[in-house]
Amino acid sequence: MKSSKANALPPSDVKSPFVQNMFDTIAPTYDLVNRVMTFGLDQHWRQRALRDLGVGATTTMLDVACGTGDFLTLAQTRTQRSVGIDFSHGMLRRRTTVAPVVQGSAVHLPFGTATFDAITCGFAIRNFTDLDSVFAEFARVLRPGGSIAILEVAIPSSSIVQWLHDRYFNGLVPLIGGLLSHSKDAYHYLPQSVTYLPTSDQFLELFTSNAFAPPRVTTLGFGASQLLTSTRLGLVP
Numbered sequence: 001m002k003s004s005k006a007n008a009l010p011p012s013d014v015k016s017p018f019v020q021n022m023f024d025t026i027a028p029t030y031d032l033v034n035r036v037m038t039f040g041l042d043q044h045w046r047q048r049a050l051r052d053l054g055v056g057a058t059t060t061m062l063d064v065a066c067g068t069g070d071f072l073t074l075a076q077t078r079t080q081r082s083v084g085i086d087f088s089h090g091m092l093r094r095r096t097t098v099a100p101v102v103q104g105s106a107v108h109l110p111f112g113t114a115t116f117d118a119i120t121c122g123f124a125i126r127n128f129t130d131l132d133s134v135f136a137e138f139a140r141v142l143r144p145g146g147s148i149a150i151l152e153v154a155i156p157s158s159s160i161v162q163w164l165h166d167r168y169f170n171g172l173v174p175l176i177g178g179l180l181s182h183s184k185d186a187y188h189y190l191p192q193s194v195t196y197l198p199t200s201d202q203f204l205e206l207f208t209s210n211a212f213a214p215p216r217v218t219t220l221g222f223g224a225s226q227l228l229t230s231t232r233l234g235l236v237p
């Protein structure tokens with residue numbers, strides 16, 4: 001399978017409007033493409049994150065970059081006290097959740113300090129522009145002792161799986177995404193956006209410098225995804 005060579009990443013100064021516009025465009029078929037691309041595993045990964053966080057009936061939960069609301073929908077069977085935020089009006093308009101959502105930026109969360117017991121954030125870290133500010137906001141709105149789960153794509157560590165993953169992610173995914181969504185560009189951006197992924201050291205620094213415990217990292221989908229969970233410590237960052 002031939003890899004896409006053309007650079008599909010935007011210049012850094014326009015990354016944020018580029019990402020917003022891209023998700024507005026692909027919103028109508030976003031859920032379908034996700035299910036097809038991950039063979040439905042993405043929902044199991046979200047369930048795993050909610051389970052690891054221990055979300056229950058009294059948990060007040062925020063889903064940052066909620067998109068069409070997959071995390072929120074799954075969380076509904078556990079808690080009625082969840083809310084989502086995303087800056088893409090297109091994604092929010094296509095939401096499948098009954099939980100409340102607001103349009104806004106992860107860099108300026110419109111919620112008070114220590115409001116939430118739990119935060120989820122799925123497949124959005126690569127798409128943020130200013131990760132330091134986003135993590136500072138996570139720490140601000142989460143109460144001390146509260147927990148966070150970040151779900152992201154990953155690069156498999158085994159060389160054979162990496163080879164297969166590369167063929168799939170760089171070859172088939174742009175093809176499937178382009179066909180189903182009519183937006184070839186977005187699904188060229190997707191595999192290339194792994195270059196924005198923080199390394200494990202950078203993740204560690206983001207968590208610990210914002211008053212979180214070092215994250216527990218769980219590999220999912222033969223290394224194609226990663227789940228990072230952590231607890232907000234009692235210190236003010």
Ligand SMILES: C[S@@+](CC[C@H](N)C(=O)[O-])C[C@H]1O[C@@H](n2cnc3c(N)ncnc32)[C@H](O)[C@@H]1O
Pocket residue numbers: 019020023064065066067068069070071085086087088091104105106107121122123124127128129
């Ligand atoms: C790959 S989608 C993930 C959606 C959802 N979390 C899921 O698990 O399917 C990434 C989402 O991040 C949102 N996003 C990216 N940057 C953002 C920001 N700075 N503030 C709020 N939302 C943002 C996009 O609009 C998009 O809906």
